[in-house]
Amino acid sequence: MEQLKRMALFATVVEKGSMVAAAEALGMTASAVSQQIRKLEDSTRVSLLHRTTRRLTLTEAGAQLYQSCRQIVQLAEQAEQRLAELRDAPVGELRIAAPVGFSGHLLTNALAPLLQAHPQLSLRLFFQDEQIDLIEQRIDLAIRVGSLEDSSLVARYIGDWPMLLCAAPAYLAHCGAIEGPQRLSGLDWLSLGHERAGQLTLHGPGGAVQRLRVEGRVVCNNILSVRQFTLAGMGVSLQPEPEVRELLARGELLNLLPDWQPDPIGLHLVTPRRDAQPAKVRYAIDALRRALLAG
The missing domain is CATH 3.40.190.290 (D-Maltodextrin-Binding Protein; domain 2)
Structure with a gap:
């Protein structure tokens, strides 16, 4: 992991053109940047930069390494962007488990508007009255009725049905x-x-x-x-x-x-965890709470 950080730092040095400019962009001192570049050279056992009083230039090995380092940085940026999309907007596949009695209009009325409003969201439904293993089946959200057994899952009580x-x-x-x-x-x-x-x-x-x-x-x-x-x-x-x-x-x-x-029977929305819920789960919880309480 430290080596990956040094590679990202090396790419920044190349793009900024100097240790000082890279240090300012990264919130580090120039000496700390220089030290990390030297550790990268020591670990790879090749010289990556020609250092002069005026400028830095890449060695042949440094030029080749920079291309790979830049790809690593781009992949990291893309991964961060995808995580932000998952956090902020309903995208990807939403997997919901529910008793078979919910296979009629109730779930359709709740989830169809959500799918229409968010074209990058897809839906997979699992209908069965026996409780499904949320972790094993990678279920994002489950509707459960009646009393719940104690477990590590997070249950949100939303109301009763007569x-x-x-x-x-x-x-x-x-x-x-x-x-x-x-x-x-x-x-x-x-x-x-x-x-x-x-x-x-x-x-x-x-x-x-x-x-x-x-x-x-x-x-x-x-x-x-x-x-x-x-x-x-x-x-x-x-x-x-x-x-x-x-x-x-x-x-x-x-x-x-x-x-x-x-x-009456109690209605619960169950998820594997409470914190860091992606947007698709948060939006689905809100839509199902409104629809199920309205009946």
Whole structure:
């Protein structure tokens, strides 16, 4: 590394035409510059400069070395410029991981304007409900829901999404009206996760709390599959309200027991580290925070 610094200093001496001018440009003393040039000559065991009282001239070896040194300086300047671009403007490939339920309009609405505004930015999306290794897959940013395990990752809590008890009209026509939480245990449950049985907590009028143990007839590790079984009239499921809002508006799904609310799910934006985030990640965090909170 010291040798690279000496080569850059040597290129500056050549371009400025003297040790004194190079020293002024570099904020050094002329003697310190001369000392570094001498160390470069000692290490290469060739003379690089002819020194006279009036001027410096390059030896043949010095002329050849200068061309290589100048290329090194130019590459360093280009690298610094690229780093500045990454820091100040969204460029390069942005890699985002998210649960499969986000593969619809939510991410499109958030990220399409970002891509349109910054032509040098590209996007790669990874959709899966199982958590992906951010480091191994070089993920810049991940959307995660629910409680998070302790880890070295940095999680930014951005808010909660309400969860709804949902069923298709065809299922209610089969099982009859559901007038209170006590009916829920006997229904066909369509569950997201790996365990067939689980506990459902509902918050009702006047601060009432109802806890039920429910057992899934269909258990999936994919929320879209759970939703499709629900639409097919196979049972009841918990669904994030922003993801099913249009289905509710069209009457394809119904919100059961609107006075009894399941626990919401927390939304987090997760990155491998907090400091020195490139611009593409900072811009994406802002865009996703606005879009996801708006639902």
